[in-house]
Amino acid sequence: MKSINKFLTMLAALLLTASSLFSAATVFAAGTTTTSVTVHKLLATDGDMDKIANELETGNYAGNKVGVLPANAKEIAGVMFVWTNTNNEIIDENGQTLGVNIDPQTFKLSGAMPATAMKKLTEAEGAKFNTANLPAAKYKIYEIHSLSTYVGEDGATLTGSKAVPIEIELPLNDVVDAHVYPKNTEAKPKIDKDFKGKANPDTPRVDKDTPVNHQVGDVVEYEIVTKIPALANYATANWSDRMTEGLAFNKGTVKVTVDDVALEAGDYALTEVATGFDLKLTDAGLAKVNDQNAEKTVKITYSATLNDKAIVEVPESNDVTFNYGNNPDHGNTPKPNKPNENGDLTLTKTWVDATGAPIPAGAEATFDLVNAQTGKVVQTVTLTTDKNTVTVNGLDKNTEYKFVERSIKGYSADYQEITTAGEIAVKNWKDENPKPLDPTEPKVVTYGKKFVKVNDKDNRLAGAEFVIANADNAGQYLARKADKVSQEEKQLVVTTKDALDRAVAAYNALTAQQQTQQEKEKVDKAQAAYNAAVIAANNAFEWVADKDNENVVKLVSDAQGRFEITGLLAGTYYLEETKQPAGYALLTSRQKFEVTATSYSATGQGIEYTAGSGKDDATKVVNKKITIPQTGGIGTIIFAVAGAAIMGIAVYAYVKNNKDEDQLA
Structure with a gap:
């Protein structure tokens, strides 16, 4: 009888050990010393972790190495595992605690990972731990995503897991070199940015490179939609958005939702600047997208205003970068800047690891110099730790450019805020997050038209004044929005207009022989000052009924007869002359003109805007001389x-x- 009882007891213990090993969640043992435990990280290539577990169990897995893995399993390297006792305290190879705990819910460490911790990154055939010196006891093996280096194809990160943490009791019965097989799935987020109501991460709009026409002062609404995969475990999720200077970010307009539910203030940190914003989910915000059984949709909405710095017929862009991953991150969006007065733009590059320490020699980064407004690559440069700066010459000083770093595995690019023209700085931090996602951004553009005031012999005439109407008869007049123009801007328009009038009057009083190039330049200088004042005041347009309204836009021909209007929507407009050149009759009817996508720059329009340029890119406005001049x-x-x-x-x-x-x- 005693023999039978002893046999049954041994059989029960054996069955308990075997069934525990099959589950790969908890491994119990008793008996001989287990000198090593190898952790093999399995990736479910089809997302089915249960299928892997079932195949291991039916394959009589009993704690030893598996000869052939299940068909849907792939072993992966670069995943960090660390041992703790049952109180979740990190231990060394002798089982001694090291003063740092792991939160069993979030897997976050209470402090920095101790140097002597019993930890390893998996390699191609797992991570082998020496357990010979561990006391007989129960232990846990935690997977630490924030210290892992694994990044899947096309930026996928580890998401759901099974049999983690591993619970194991040493020694294992009759197993000297044990093998355990925790499992994971992986997935990649999806993102799209577009005008409000149009963003779709699943099927982004294909024509976003075609700019949408807007008038100066228009408010443009945007949205960023990001789909976070189920069972994500992100340590960082942040969006960095920057605009070219023709767009002014409207501070206070950022709204954030998860599955259409507004996030609370403590769920994210928002930093707003004139050209955009940086938004980062806090731990509270990450908790609303991590470890969820279903995909989560994060939507960010905000707006920008097309301003007076918009360059006619040149698209204005609004670029966003989504930095994500299981590791802490420093990445953000490339910040555009203009070259200096000589057309030079200098890039300076620095390298640091996650703690700020210098990176060893040999690191290399390649950058594309991109026209920030058109998105076209101008030049490509490479920097190393030995050569950390480069200057590109011969650029247009009035165009914004940005250096965009090509992704380097193991590093994130931190683009610095620079206010000095001609400089861009980038700091690279060592981490192991995927390449940031940078969706194609929508573009906006504004149009315009150029004119030259001449007589019937094509002699250029100074001092003519015009307003713009929206109809052939009656209608309304183009004006600066009253609530968008400061008193200082209004006064500057008046002051520079008075100075221009005096310069034109003085020029017209000269004889033909006295109207030298030097005298023309005096008018041009006054005209440039007036133009600059008008442009600065033209933050936004509207239409008003009263031609004498103080905010009505007035166009004045310079010493070369030139005047122009920019910042308009495509359409039909009318010039109405309100003051004729000295010695000429006032035009009594309005002159129709069309504004199109190319009306500002296209040739074949009748006359050179700038004499001698070889480009007939302007339209003539002709006045006839009268026998008895009206102006003396x-x-x-x-x-x-x-x-x-x-x-x-x-x-x-x-x-x-x-x-x-x-x-x-």
Whole structure:
């Protein structure tokens, strides 16, 4: 009887050990010393972790190495595992605690990982731990995503897991070199950015490179939609958004939702600057997208205003980068800047690891120099730890550019805030997150038209003034939005307009021989000051009924007869002359003109905007000279002399006639 009981007891213990090993969640043991435990990280290539577990169990897995893995399993390297006792305290190879705990819910460490911790990254055939010196006891083996280096194909990160943490009791019965097989799935987030109501991460709009026409002052609404995969375990999720200077970010407009439920203030950290924002989920925010059984959708909405810095016919871009992963991250969006006055743009590169320590020599980064407004690559440069700066010459000083770093595995690019023209700086931090996602951004563009005021002999005329109407008769007039123009901007327009009027009057008073290039330059200088004041005040347009409204936009021809309007929507408009050049008749009818995607720059329009440029990119506005000029001049003097002579003759005749009558009387 005793023999039978002893046999049954041993059989029960054996079955318990075997069934525990089959589950790969908890491994119990008793008996001989287990000198090593190898952790093999299995990736479920089809997302079915249960299938792997079932195949291992039916394959009589009993704690030893598996000869052939299940068909849907792939062993992966670069996953960090660390041992703890049953109180979740990290231990060394002797089982001694090291003062750092692991939260069993979040798997986060209470402090930095101790250097002597019993930890390893998996390699191609797992991570083998020496357990010979561990006391007989129960232990846990935690998977630490934040210290793992694994990144899957196309930026996928580890998501769901099974049999983690591993619970194991040493020694294992009759197993000297044990093998355990925790399992994971992987997935990649999806992101799209577009105008509000159009973002779709599953099927992004294919024509986003075609800019949408807007008028200066228009508010453009955007949205960023990001789909976070189920069972994600992100340590970082942040969006960095930057705009070219023709778009002004509207601070206070950022709204964030998860599955259409607004996030609370403590769920994210928001940093707003003039050109965009950085938004990062806090631990509270990450908790709302991590370890969820279903995909989560994060939506960010905000707006920007097309401003007076928008360059006509050049698209204005609004770029976002999504940095994500299981490791802490420093990445953000490339920040555009203009070259210096000489057309030079200098890139400076620094390298640090996650703690700020310098990176060893040999690291290399390749950058594309991109026109920030068109998205076209201008040049490619490479920097190393030995050569950390480069200057590109011959760029357009009025165009914004950005250096975009090509992804380097194991590093994130931190683009620095620079306010000095001609400089861009990037700091690379060592981490192991996937390449940031950078969806194609929508673009907006504004249009315009150029004119030259001439007489019937194509001589250029200065001093003509125009307003713009939206109809052939009656209609309304283009004006600066009153609530968008400061008193200082208004006053500057008035002051520079007065100075321009005086310069034009002085120029017109000169003889043809006196109208030298130097005198023309005086008018051009006054015109440039007026143009700059008008552009600065043209933050936004509207249409008003009163032509004499103080905010109505007035266009004045310079010494070369030139004037232009920018910041308009495509459409039909009308020029109305309100002041003619000296010695010419005022135009009595409005002149129709069309604004299109190419009307500002296209050739074949009749006359060179800049004389001698070889490009007939402007439209003529012709005035005819009158016999008796309306504004004075030599004709008026002749008319006055002739009139005085006639009056003199009349007086003489009258006096003589009276004298003759007196004599007769």
